[in-house]
Amino acid sequence: MRAWQLPAGSTGFDKLYQDTLPDLTPGPGEVLIAPRAWSINYRDFAVAAGKYFGGALTEPAVPLSDGAGEVLAVGEGVTDFAPGDRVQGSFFLDWADGPQVMGRALGDGKAPGMLAEQVVLPAQGVVKVADSLSWAEAACMPCAGVTAWNALFEGGRPIGKGSRVLVLGSGGVSLIALQLAKAAGAEVIATSSSDEKLARVLAMGAAHGVNYKAVPDWGAHVAREFGGAHKVVEVGGVGTLQQSMNALASEGEIALIGVLADGDPPHPRQLMMMGGSIRGIFVGSVAMAKKLNKFVDAHQIKPPIGATFGFDEAPAAYAHAWGPDSFGKTVIVRD
Known part of the structure; x- marks a missing residue:
């Protein structure tokens, strides 16, 4: 063979x-x-x-x-x-x-x-x-x-109809998560550094797109403009974790998956103020x-x-x- x-x-x-x-x-x-x-x-x-x-x-x-x-x-x-x-x-x-x-x-x-x-x-x-x-x-x-499924539907805070889900970038996990979340009745917000890719993501059913180069404080932007995310499919890692915390809605969850972006980890006390949580995902x-x-x-x-x-x-x-x-x-x- x-x-x-x-x-x-x-x-x-x-x-x-x-x-x-x-x-x-x-x-x-x-x-x-x-x-x-x-x-x-x-x-x-x-x-x-x-x-x-x-x-x-x-x-x-x-x-x-x-x-x-x-x-x-x-x-x-x-x-x-x-x-x-x-x-x-x-x-x-x-x-x-x-x-x-x-x-x-x-x-x-x-x-x-x-x-x-x-x-x-x-x-x-x-x-x-x-x-x-x-x-x-x-x-x-x-x-x-399976990673996307675990992030969205397993653990103590599964998404459902009316949930707001934030997906980062246009990789496989993020886009499959978009599809699963939309099928479950959730509202999906997506980020990318490319307007062309954001257009494709919006065509797939995302309700909102944010170019993180044009909007450097995209986490706070998601919270301010869209009410925050009940679930963040966090494929970046510590380099984007602070922004994902900023994007959380009250009692939201960050599904921590990725290691794409290096950086200093944020202080976890911010989670105390909103009842937020971080759950590790490994497929x-x-x-x-x-x-x-x-x-x-x-x-x-x-x-x-x-x-x-x-x-x-x-x-x-x-x-x-x-x-x-x-x-x-x-x-x-x-x-």
């Missing part, structure tokens, strides 16, 4: 190389999958650069957490899946439901990666895809989709993925794919996803 790999000690996605590896066979409790499409997340760049939580890769590794494909075979004892089923991987292979379980994570350099023509996963880390999605669309769900469980896919089917949500590349064009896909023209999800499809 063909597979893309990163070498031991990789320092960036420019080190990607394609290799031919032996075909795989599922063992007991395992599922053999032929991925048909994949998508790229910010985390995949950290893995390639050797800056993910586990540090530099210690051996060659197949990258990417997000892929969707067809079951080819199942191992002994597997009853929930059969050849021909349309499935996706779960970002965390061992977090079925309930409280967060930090364990094996797809594409981290130690667990299996998805960017290959075959992958074997434990059955508990496999999820049937939403019936209404194409392969490319389904490949956007395991990390970005989600298999149960969340199933709820997300059911919701996607019910509301006919199509995740935003900004660009599509062939399997042999994986390095170009990475470059596009890293560049300024990226919008929504960048997807790789099987030739």
